[in-house]
Amino acid sequence: MKSTEPLDRTGTSVDLSSATGEAANLGNTSAPDNKRRRLVRGAVAMAPLVLTLRSGALAAASCTGAKFVGTTAANGALRQAPPTLTEADTCFASPSICPGYPVFGPTKVTSVGANLGPVSNVNGAISCGNQSGVTVAILSSAAATSLMGHTP
Secondary structure, three states, X not given: OOOOOOEOOOOOEXXXXXXXXXXXXXXXXXXXXXXXXXXXXXXXXXHHHHHHOOOHHHXXXXXXXXXXXXXXXXXXXXXXXXXXOOOOOEEEEOOEEOOOOOOOEEEEEEEOOOEEEEOEEEOOEXXXXXXXXXXXXXXXXXXXXXXXXXXX
C-alpha cells in the first residue's frame, strides 16, 4: 500500500501547513529548530544578491583600480603617462580617489565623472581628447564596466 504522506531526508514524515505552504516536520524536531532552518535557508538564498550588489553603501566602500590618474597639459596630453596605456582604455574626468591611495599615478578610485572617450596615442603623446588642465582617470574597459555598470 502506497503512502501519500511525504518524507523528509531523515525518513520522518512531514506535513504541509495549509497557512504557509511550508513543510512542518511531524517527527522529533522542535519548532525553534524549524524556524532556524528557514532563517538559514533564507539567508543563504540572499547571499549571492548581496555579494553582487554594486550600489549604495557597498559601492561607496569599494575601490576600482585605475591604470593612471593625472592631469592634462594645454594640448590634452597626459603628463607622465605610462607607456602601458592603450587605445582600449577609457578616460574619465573628475576621479574620486580612495582614501589612503596615491592621488596621481596608478591608484584606486571610488567614482569618476564624465566619460571623455578612449585614450588616444598620437606620435607617442597619450591624451584624453582636447581637455586642458583636467584631472583624469584612465581605466581599462573591464574596470570601467565594473565601476560604471555598463560598457563605456
